Structure formats: structure tokens, C-alpha cells
Amino acid sequence: MNLPSSSTSPEEEAQLLKQLRQVLLSEDREALAAIREMLEDEAQLSEKVSPIIRQHLAFLKENFHEEYGVIIEEIVSKKLSESQDEIVNMIFPKLNTIIKKFITAQFQILKEGIDTQIKTVQNRFSPKNLFNRFFGPSDSDIVLSQLDHPEVHEVYLVQRESGLLLGSYAKEKNTDQDVIAGMLTAIKSFAEDAFNRGKEDLEMIQYENYKIFLHNLPSYYFAVAMTGSISTSEKENLSNKLITFAQENVPFDTTNVNSTLTDRISTALAKHFVHFNIQE
Amino acid sequence: MLSKKVILTGSFGVGKTSLFERFINNKFEDKYLTTIGVKVGKKLVNTPNGDLSMMIWDIAGEVAQNKVPTSYFLGTSGIIYVFDVSRPSTYGNIAQDLAYLKSINKLTTIKIVGNKKDLATEAELKALQEEIPLPVDLFTSAKTGENVEKLFLDFATEMVG
């Protein structure tokens, strides 16, 4: 192509420009056609776009929390607080069963532990063991007495229904015995309600090193906090002691609880239990 | 001095534990820690009729009172039925609940208390009282402490007298 000289006429110039445009833009036109074709053909389009989407998805997977965590958290916590009632309604019945299951499982573990120890004793055929098997204390008594000696630390006399304290004795001055009496009664009610619907009385509560032995009478009960293990015969000694105490020191009518009554019973409890030896 | 048992009951989250803590320890906690089982507390109250050692049972809330173990109510001299003025679901059952409580505790005095008073205006409380089929004895706020002392003191006075 000859470059136009400066003396070209306007017609020639227009013609030249047209040619130039064709040369310069024909490539673009082809490219445009190709793009249009690609956009209209699904397979081609997906081939191009898929890797990009895939890459972006992978990125999101890795960085979702950073990118959107705050927003999602906001939405969730807003939803949660809006439907607090429903959630609590849903969780509550479950909680109850979970607690019951847990307690049952713990009891099972405790029982299995004792059973294994009883088996160990039965396997030892010393003459003493044989003698004990026929004439002496029961197997579980032996196992229990091998652990440690029982000692009475505190005695409570509690009105059965209300959980009000009728009197108490403690080796070491204790903080709030009224509150303990109430809590014991609540635990007792809960356990009796949950496990046998009140047909039987709860007899023992274990708490860390403490065992709380419960002795029930019609309108009140004794709670004796002890450390160590108590055998059946020692339990009997204790029960007899408590019954005697009740006969001698507790009035028939204990409906109205006042400090005159509780002071009197507490003094009597101290007198009876300060030197009490459960093994005699 | 006399000893008496009082029980706080009602639906969950209405502020039973908060009223208990406000009255016994003069504390308030914004966080909600639901009660499991029972918590028993004691407060010595001086009333014009004589002194009283009040044993207060704060029990776990239940949507309906017939779900509460009946043994908790045994030997109680007073029941405080608490609802939350800001949550209608906590007073929707009030008529059935009160009928039930009366049926199992014939001789016990029952007080109806609308708690979280700080979350409602006086006008709203008035409207609420009209909506509820039973007279509300007192509106309280465990948060600000308003009427909490009065609630327990009035009750103690009645019980001693």
C-alpha cells in the first residue's frame, strides 16, 4: 500500500480511511464472533468458566470463616435470641433424661466396683474367711470394713415434709445447718420422686468423702454425716441409737418449728453424739 | 423464733433465682443460669408480728406447675408464683397453674408476682393486669430491686401473724 501524499483529495482520504478501518478492525470482529459463539454454546462456556468457579469455591472453603464468619454469627445469634423460648422448651425435657441416665450409670459403676471386691474376698479360702462366711459378718461387710473406720461428724433432725431443721449436732461448728437440712430434703424428694415415685425412702447420699445416712420416721428424719465405711451391723447400731434418741427427746407434735424446740433438741443431740462410737 | 418454708415457682427464666439472690444476698446477675433441682436459702426477717427464719426454696422453672415434683410443695407455708411481664408465655397458663397449686396445697397462701417490672411501662403493666384473669399481688424487679424486699417482708408478716 502507498502512503497517501499530502495532496490527496477528500474522496481519496475517505476511501483510505475505510480501507484502514477494515484492516484494523477485522481481527476484532473475528474475536467478537468467537466470544459470541462461546457464550451461546454451553459446553464451551462451562469449559472456560468452571475452573474459575471451582477455584473460587476452594478459596471460600478455606477462608469462609474469615470472609463471612462474623455475618453468619450475627444472623445465628439473632435467630437464637428470637427463639430462646422454643429452644429452651426443646432442651429441657432432654436435660432431665440426661441427668437421670448419668445418675443410673454412676450407680452401676459403684455397684460393679463393690461386686468385684466381693469376688476377690470369696476367692480367698483362708480358714478365717471360711469361718466368716458361715458365722461372721457378710462378705460385703468385710470388704467395707477393710476400707476405713466410720466416724460420725454431724447429725441432723429434719421435719420430713418441709425440710425445716428440728435440731442438729456438729463436731466442728458448721455454717448453715438450716440450709443443709433444706437441701438434703430437696435431694431426698428428688431422688424418691425420680426413681420410685415415693414408694421407698432414700437411705444414703454420698458426697465426696462424706456419706449421709438417712433414717426415716413418720414425720421427721435423721441425717447422719459420716466419713469411712459403715457395715450392716454398724448401721443397725446407729439406727437403734437414733430411735432411742427420738423416743426420749423429740416431742410428738413437731408441726410448729421454733427456736425453743430446735435449741432443746440440739442440746440433747450433742449430749448423745459427742462420745458416740458407732462400732460398739 | 419461728421457721417457715416458702417456695418460689413459675415458668423458667422468669427471675425466681434472681429474686432469691436479690433478697438473700442483694445481688443481681445479668447472665441466665437455669436452676437444676432446688436451691435452698435462709433469711432472718424482722416483722411487726415477730421474727421469722424464712427458708426459701428456689426451684427449677416448669412451663406448667403440674410438672413440678409435688413433694417440693409439701410442708410449705407460702408459695410465690412468679411470671415475667415481658413474656406472655409465662402467664398464659396462670389460671390452670393456680388452680392446680391450690388443689395440692389447700392451706397455703399463694402470692402472684409479675417480675421484670423494669422492662414495662406503668401503662403496659396496667393493661397486663387487665389481661390476666387473676389479681397480681405485686410487680417486682430483681434487677433494680424494686418491691423485692416488700414482697418477702409482707409475706413474712402474714405468716407470723
Ligand SMILES: Nc1nc2c(ncn2[C@@H]2O[C@H](COP(=O)(O)OP(=O)(O)OP(=O)(O)O)[C@@H](O)[C@H]2O)c(=O)[nH]1
Ligand atoms: N430486666 C430484668 N431481667 C431480669 C429480672 N429478673 C431476672 N432477670 C433476668 O432473667 C433471666 C432469668 O433469670 P433467673 O432468675 O435465672 O430465672 P429463673 O426463673 O430462676 O429461671 P429457671 O431457674 O430456669 O427456672 C436472667 O438473665 C436474669 O438476669 C428483672 O427483674 N429485670
Ligand SMILES: [Mg+2]
Ligand atoms: Mg432459677
